[in-house]
Amino acid sequence: MTLKLDINKIRHDFPILEQSINGKKLVYFDNAATTQKPSVVIEALKNYYEGYNANIHRGIHHLAEKATAAFEATRKTVKSFLNANSIEEIIFTYGTTDSINLVAGTYGRKFINAGDEIIISTLEHHSNIVPWQMLCEEKGCILKIIPINDEGEIILEEYEKLLSPKTKFVSVVHVSNALGTINPIKTIIDKAHAVGAKVLIDGAQASSHLDIDVQALDVDFYALSAHKLFGPTGMGVLYGKKELLEAMPPYRGGGEMIKEVTFEKTTYADLPYKFEAGTPNIADVVAFKFALDYIQNIGKTNIAAYENELLAYATEKLESIEGLTVIGKAKEKVSVISFVLEGIHPQDIGIILDQQGIAVRTGHHCTQPLMQRLGIPGTARASFSVYNTFEEIDALVAGILKVKKLLS
Incomplete structure (x- = not known):
């Protein structure tokens, strides 16, 4: 576990993370689309x-x-x-x-x-x-x-x-x-x-x-x-x-x-x-x-180490879900996980997760030829940044289990 970073302090630097969505604390896992902005930038x-x-x-x-x-x-x-x-x-x-x-x-x-x-x-x-x-x-x-x-x-x-x-x-x-x-x-x-x-x-x-x-x-x-x-x-x-x-x-x-x-x-x-x-x-x-x-000021090395821990934790947790397949298992990866759920459209995953305050990206991610090569129409994608937490990943897992319960 990385001990160099005070994640609570880092999260406090990003005011948007304080809000709730649909009555739930925002879990922002769409960082590959755009990252949130710290107060110093605003x-x-x-x-x-x-x-x-x-x-x-x-x-x-x-x-x-x-x-x-x-x-x-x-x-x-x-x-x-x-x-x-x-x-x-x-x-x-x-x-x-x-x-x-x-x-x-x-x-x-x-x-x-x-x-x-x-x-x-x-x-x-x-x-x-x-x-x-x-x-x-x-x-x-x-x-x-x-x-x-x-x-x-x-x-x-x-x-x-x-x-x-x-x-x-x-x-x-x-x-x-x-x-x-x-x-x-x-x-x-x-x-x-x-x-x-x-x-x-x-x-x-x-x-x-x-x-x-x-x-x-x-x-x-x-x-x-x-x-x-x-x-x-x-x-x-x-x-x-x-x-x-x-x-x-x-x-x-x-x-x-x-x-x-x-x-x-x-x-x-x-x-x-x-x-x-x-x-x-x-x-x-x-x-x-x-x-x-x-x-x-945080340090690229510190950021990368922490994000890699998030990636490893999320990968293990998501792969334990029956019917979920992680798409893209390269030996060298950054903190992005694309996945599909058997029998459930990625858009439906995104909609139900959003109801729980969890923001992920769904679709082809502007990579249609890649999706064609992989033989799928698209994926749900969770992407992590330094202000994300292991508890938020647990919330994502619980959210996916709810998606399965509702749609399987």
């Missing part, structure tokens, strides 16, 4: 709007300078969080989906051509499938898929067979949002680089659970979302190696991303601003720093 948003709301970078008055400093302080914190080489490699986006579209729409359009091959995996979220399909339709390149085994793990031998001199890009998820599988991304990256391909890693699920070191990984692009990291929605990050970002054309045109505009010609701003057109999501960027600081 206060940061409030303080920005009450104290120094202003547009950034171009103003010389006090509020503009204060807002700009807070905005850029977040960039420095993200650089440290990912161990990037420079702040120029940190691009603010609207989330992981936006980050992936940026790379597909810029690097992809410029450097990937007809007949070239792009590799993704069966585990991908739709946001790491659709942009590459769109690029393939536009450019005539070819999309190839890494298969998985029945445990929900990428088959590395099959990945190696897909790689060739035609492979120009590999884009895979670090952690499966549907199953919790942790992919061997360092191996995936190294093997892609061996054939001259560039690599993007979708880190939306991984970033809240695992230490990320983009330099040690030697990854070309890494994408994440603030709202999976106790931060606000509508804000994300794209890390990219500086030389690649410099070679890529701008993604959007407008203010902020320019040096000089005439009717004859426009010259573009230096990194990172070349990719940040228009007034950004200032308040949420500012607040994101407080979320990352909160994580760092």
Whole structure:
């Protein structure tokens, strides 16, 4: 049992957890969709709007300078969080989906051509499938898929067979949002680089659970979302190696991303601003720093150790329920459990659990091709964060037993 963390104190930092749903104390197990926000993040948003709301970078008055400093302080914190080489490699986006579209729409359009091959995996979220399909339709390149085994793990031998001199890009998820599988991304990256391909890693699920070191990984692009990291929605990050970002054309045109505009010609701003057109999501960027600081104060290692204990406990308890099957049994997982109940639709599970104040996610989790591979329409998914408890898992088990009693 982890003794380093005061879970009651941590829970007190998240005011939403104090409420009741349908007369029951809220049990929030939908963290893979979005994490809840600590008071320091909520206060940061409030303080920005009450104290120094202003547009950034171009103003010389006090509020503009204060807002700009807070905005850029977040960039420095993200650089440290990912161990990037420079702040120029940190691009603010609207989330992981936006980050992936940026790379597909810029690097992809410029450097990937007809007949070239792009590799993704069966585990991908739709946001790491659709942009590459769109690029393939536009450019005539070819999309190839890494298969998985029945445990929900990428088959590395099959990945190696897909790689060739035609492979120009590999884009895979670090952690499966549907199953919790942790992919061997360092191996995936190294093997892609061996054939001259560039690599993007979708880190939306991984970033809240695992230490990320983009330099040690030697990854070309890494994408994440603030709202999976106790931060606000509508804000994300794209890390990219500086030389690649410099070679890529701008993604959007407008203010902020320019040096000089005439009717004859426009010259573009230096990194990172070349990719940040228009007034950004200032308040949420500012607040994101407080979320990352909160994580760092607890310690990623401490968080991971505790979440792994929750995962082990929940897995044992859920697998003891007759008729329940855990979907996705990878050897390396984060604290996500997908499951099905024999003869009961996942949506019905979610509805009855909600009546008991327990929030889980049901459906295909934006991974329809994965569900097709597994031969199921969807699952119920319980996903745990550092503010969850073993007692809440016991409540989930009791809730599932009630579902069985009502519907079996």
